[in-house]
Amino acid sequence: MIEFKKIDGRSNGYWLVCGIFLALTIWGFYAWYLALVYGHCVMGLSQRVPWGFGTAAICYTIGASAGSLIVSALSGVFGKEEFKIFSRSACVFALGTIVAAMLSIMQDIGNVENAMNVLLHYNPTSVFSWNSFLYSSYFVIGFVYLMAQFGEKRRITKALAVLAVAWAVLVHSGTGGIVGFVYSTDLYHSSLTIPMFIVSAIVSGLGLLIPMWILTFKWTNRPLDRNLMWYLSKVMGALTILLLYCFAAEALDTAYVPGNSGAIHMALFNFRYPYAWVFWVIQVGGCLLTILILLTPWGKTDWGMGIAGFIVAIAVYGERYTLITPGLGYPKDLVPGMIFRPFWIVPYYPSWVEYAEIIGLMSMACLVYCIGLKIFQILPERGEVEEA
Amino acid sequence: MTSRREFLVLLATSTAAIATGKAMQTSPTDVDLSKYKWSMVVQVDKCTECINKMLEKQGIKFDKLPLDKQNELLRNIRPPCVKACDLANNVPRMPNNPRFDCYMIRIIAAKATEDASWRFFPLMCQECEHPACVEVCPTKASYKRPDGIVVIDLHRCIGCRYCMVACPFNARTFTFMDPLEHLEKINPEVPIRKDGVPMKCEFCRWLIDMERSEGVKNPKPVCVQVCPYNALVFGNLKDPNSEVSKIVRTSKVVRLRAGLGTDPKVFYHDL
Numbered sequence: 001m002i003e004f005k006k007i008d009g010r011s012n013g014y015w016l017v018c019g020i021f022l023a024l025t026i027w028g029f030y031a032w033y034l035a036l037v038y039g040h041c042v043m044g045l046s047q048r049v050p051w052g053f054g055t056a057a058i059c060y061t062i063g064a065s066a067g068s069l070i071v072s073a074l075s076g077v078f079g080k081e082e083f084k085i086f087s088r089s090a091c092v093f094a095l096g097t098i099v100a101a102m103l104s105i106m107q108d109i110g111n112v113e114n115a116m117n118v119l120l121h122y123n124p125t126s127v128f129s130w131n132s133f134l135y136s137s138y139f140v141i142g143f144v145y146l147m148a149q150f151g152e153k154r155r156i157t158k159a160l161a162v163l164a165v166a167w168a169v170l171v172h173s174g175t176g177g178i179v180g181f182v183y184s185t186d187l188y189h190s191s192l193t194i195p196m197f198i199v200s201a202i203v204s205g206l207g208l209l210i211p212m213w214i215l216t217f218k219w220t221n222r223p224l225d226r227n228l229m230w231y232l233s234k235v236m237g238a239l240t241i242l243l244l245y246c247f248a249a250e251a252l253d254t255a256y257v258p259g260n261s262g263a264i265h266m267a268l269f270n271f272r273y274p275y276a277w278v279f280w281v282i283q284v285g286g287c288l289l290t291i292l293i294l295l296t297p298w299g300k301t302d303w304g305m306g307i308a309g310f311i312v313a314i315a316v317y318g319e320r321y322t323l324i325t326p327g328l329g330y331p332k333d334l335v336p337g338m339i340f341r342p343f344w345i346v347p348y349y350p351s352w353v354e355y356a357e358i359i360g361l362m363s364m365a366c367l368v369y370c371i372g373l374k375i376f377q378i379l380p381e382r383g384e385v386e387e388a
Numbered sequence: 389m390t391s392r393r394e395f396l397v398l399l400a401t402s403t404a405a406i407a408t409g410k411a412m413q414t415s416p417t418d419v420d421l422s423k424y425k426w427s428m429v430v431q432v433d434k435c436t437e438c439i440n441k442m443l444e445k446q447g448i449k450f451d452k453l454p455l456d457k458q459n460e461l462l463r464n465i466r467p468p469c470v471k472a473c474d475l476a477n478n479v480p481r482m483p484n485n486p487r488f489d490c491y492m493i494r495i496i497a498a499k500a501t502e503d504a505s506w507r508f509f510p511l512m513c514q515e516c517e518h519p520a521c522v523e524v525c526p527t528k529a530s531y532k533r534p535d536g537i538v539v540i541d542l543h544r545c546i547g548c549r550y551c552m553v554a555c556p557f558n559a560r561t562f563t564f565m566d567p568l569e570h571l572e573k574i575n576p577e578v579p580i581r582k583d584g585v586p587m588k589c590e591f592c593r594w595l596i597d598m599e600r601s602e603g604v605k606n607p608k609p610v611c612v613q614v615c616p617y618n619a620l621v622f623g624n625l626k627d628p629n630s631e632v633s634k635i636v637r638t639s640k641v642v643r644l645r646a647g648l649g650t651d652p653k654v655f656y657h658d659l
Binding site: 038039040041045046047048050051108109110111112114115117118120121123125126127128129132178182183184185328332333334335336337338339340341342343344 | 455456458459462463486487488489490494496497498499500501502506511520522523524525526527528529543544545546547548549550552553554555556557558561562563564565566582583584585644645647648659
């Protein structure tokens with residue numbers, strides 16, 4: 001029987017961490033306030049690139065949430081009982097990030113006062129409409145799953161874990177569909193986007209959870225079985241390789257369409273614009289660096305695993321960026337088969353407001369986790385597998 | 389306690405009230421609108437002549453300009469159709485701020501080969517029969533009227549910009565800031581948009597609806613009315629005798645990005 005306990009949460013360190021997350025959250029909300037007062041002109045967006053960091057943040061936070069919930073359900077669904085010690089904390093983090101995701105939608109839309117219309121006027125052909133119901137139901141399922149864990153109701157927890165994993169996959173597939181089903185933009189339409197979203201969700205979920213767990217157990221003076229962390233890091237590494245494979249397959253899939261050659265060349269090889277830099281340095285470079293770290297002996301240390309997780313979490317954010325913005329920055333082929341003007345590539349650089357919004361929301365999710373540690377029994381006394 | 393008689397009277401009254409309400413709900417306008425399928429033909433020869441004359445007057449040789457100057461020129465050029473559209477539809481223009489500049493009509497230059505001469509034509513919302521923007525809108529704020537015009541209900545729109553991303557023609561722009569500050573004149577017939585919503589050409593539906601209700605047989609959007617070359621032809625595709633129908637039936641016209649299957653209702657002649 002695993003004994004979950006609240007943390008004391010009285011140390012200066014605890015309050016310092018909470019204070020930092022709170023300050024960043026307030027900064028993020030201040031940025032949102034500016035966007036509400038002055039309009040979306042405070043962002044780096046333009047008429048040609050109307051989706052940017054904000055939309056990437058929506059995809060990212062939903063992915064991180066779905067990935068965390070899948071990790072939380074490792075014991076319930078896949079019978080990996082040794083990971084039960086992490087299931088509650090992963091679930092709390094998943095709930096925190098889905099709240100962040102819903103808030104990032106609110107930050108991104110231009111007409112917040114009409115937000116309720118998404119629920120009132122359902123459009124069955126809109127992937128966004130499906131998602132509004134998927135996101136809210138996902139939160140409810142995650143919450144009930146967490147409650148069942150608190151109640152130590154074994155059979156219900158197992159059943160809810162299966163439902164939660166299925167829903168997490170569904171939710172993130174829907175998010176991938178927002179971009180993957182758009183057929184009018186050269187770099188968007190791809191059937192690979194949805195499965196790739198699922199892989200990157202688990203990678204980013206693990207990428208955030210691994211350093212978080214290492215720090216949590218270290219700072220609360222709880223023993224943590226390094227083998228468990230190493231197992232999760234290996235899963236993360238293997239999925240990162242799969243993710244790189246998906247990047248290559250998707251890029252080649254797009255590149256082989258002659259009409260896409262200009263767009264794909266800009267996105268991957270034109271270093272005058274930010275897109276190629278983000279693709280090679282953050283997205284691909286981040287993934288490669290993660291694998292490299294995990295292959296070295298240092299990769300097996302707490303620091304190694306934590307830094308590898310953090311880097312791959314940023315790499316996945318880069319993937320969201322390159323999935324959304326280059327396709328918009330490159331002009332659409334308005335007059336197929338003809339040379340046409342105006343024809344110019346729009347670079348997209350996020351403004352500080354957009355950075356603040358996403359950092360603020362992720363900090364808010366971390367703050368929820370920190371407060372959750374203090375008021376709920378989500379952390380085990382020992383982060384080790386008990387001998388039978 | 390309600391008696392059986394009272395109950396029956398109540399039931400009959402309610403039924404009658406519901407029936408009357410339903411009958412009133414079916415507005416004659418809806419029935420009327422389905423008789424129309426508004427469409428436009430752009431005669432590219434005439435548009436090219438118009439733009440070439442404008443450039444000639446300013447001594448500009450478009451072909452000789454570098455790419456960035458060509459882009460800048462086309463962003464800012466305002467032939468009569470664009471000028472009239474901007475004024476009539478409360479379009480906030482920001483020539484000095486291309487990132488946020490709103491438009492309903494843009495001028496596009498195209499040519500088949502490097503040594504061919506440039507052809508100029510306006511690009512506005514193509515009023516697709518299967519509009520991607522309507523398909524993706526999460527609130528049904530973008531919808532197609534029975535007469536085929538795709539419109540935006542600003543009271544429903546949440547400003548998610550999914551319609552802009554999905555539109556194959558970049559026909560929509562977004563009000564990144566308060567549009568009021570950038571209007572030369574306000575047309576009270578057209579709703580003034582707030583910041584955070586998209587906008588697009590709606591074939592001046594406020595005008596054609598008004599003219600139609602006044603009994604005008606061939607209502608026309610402002611761009612068509614002001615065109616000095618009669619390059620834009622507007623009419624009802626469902627009327628076989630309309631000029632639009634005749635041109636579409638007898639001439640070689642093309643539709644932009646037809647391969648996507650959105651079935652635009654703007655046709656280009658001589659492109």
